Structure formats: C-alpha cells, structure tokens
Amino acid sequence: MNFIGSIQVVLFFVFYLVIFALAAWALVDCLTRPAAAFTSAGKRTRTFWIWVLVAATVVSFLSIPIPGVYLGFPSFLALLAAAAAIVYLVDVRPAVAPYSRRRGGGRGPQRGGW
Template sequence: MTGLIQYYVFIALFLVGFALEVWALADALRRPAGAYVTAEKRTKQFWIAILAAGALFGYLSVPRFAIFGVAFGFGLPLLIGLIAVLPAAIYLADVKPEVIRFTPRRPGTGSGPTGRW
C-alpha cells in the first residue's frame, strides 16, 4: 500500500515538472526576440531549443501509469526527467524576469502611472 502511494506521488511530481516545462516554453515563445538580446540572456532561438528539448525529455520520462485501463507515459530513466526540469527552472528564475523588464508594453494595457487609470 505504501509503495502504491509513493508511486502515485512520484508520478504527480513528474507531471508537475512537465507542466513547469510547458509553461516555461510557452512563455519563451510569446516574448519578443529583441528582449532576450537586450537583457543579455542568449537568444530566443537558444532558449526555445533548450526548453523544447527539456519538455520533450520531461514528457518521455513520466513513469508509466494507467487511468481506467489507458496507459500513459514512456518511462525513460528518472534522472533524465530530473535533469529536464533544470532549463525550465533556470528560465523562469533568471531569464524571464530580465526579459520582462525589456519587453515593450502596449499602450493602454496597464493600470497606474504608466497606463490608464
């Protein structure tokens, strides 16, 4: 019984890691390429490639599990899944805040002194 609980907690952690990777990739896709260069954080193509590879390996490393008889996951070695989260974590913690600072805002989208009240 304890092993089954650990197994499902493990699957949940890998699914959370995969969601984090997809979130980082989606965010990197929507930022303008010039903001990466201005922020001195490599290029947009570099981050897209790294994050896409991380998301692919993160997806492939989710352990096999079944819901209602339908099998999910491929189950690559688990260390690959842990390493696949690193680019997303680096992007979200270091690159994204700097790129946001140099992303031009559209007029009228904010509220406060820089946008409409």
C-alpha cells in the same frame, strides 16, 4: 502492491507531471517573448532558449511514469529538464520581462516612481 507502494507510484507520477508542467510553462512563456528582448537583456538568444525548453519539455514528458508500463526511458533526465526550466523562469524570464511588449510597452526597463 502494498499501500505504501501505491502511494509512492502516485507521488512519482505527480512529481514528474509537475516537472512536465513547469517545462511546458517555461516554453510557452519563452515563445511569447520578443526575440529582441533577450539580446537587450544580455541573455542568450530566444532561439537557444526555445530549443533548450523544447528538449526539456520532451524529456520531461517521456519521463512521466505510467503505472504498470516501463518504457525504458531514464527518468532521472527529468531533473535536468526541471533545472533548465527553473533557470529560465528564475533568471531569464525576469530579465526579459521589462523588454517585453506585455510589460512596459517595449521601451526598456521601467524605473518606478511617479
């Protein structure tokens, strides 16, 4: 393998590792949120998001390329896993955060001010 090929292998490994970390972070965050916060925020249920993120985490883990080993798993599915994690982190997480006990004491959205 030439030098450029070695760099590509390392970059692909890092890329898929970042996708796995993103999916795992989204899953852990979802597991720490109360179920009532999801319905209060008008989002899909916590159970729905847990299953989506579990699938995303498993797919992204299986997609990590091990240098010299080909498992036959279609690694492009990791992009779908990344999309699911990003949707959760960018859309659902900020909507659920005000209803979480960690922020705002579970009293609903806080309206700033003095």
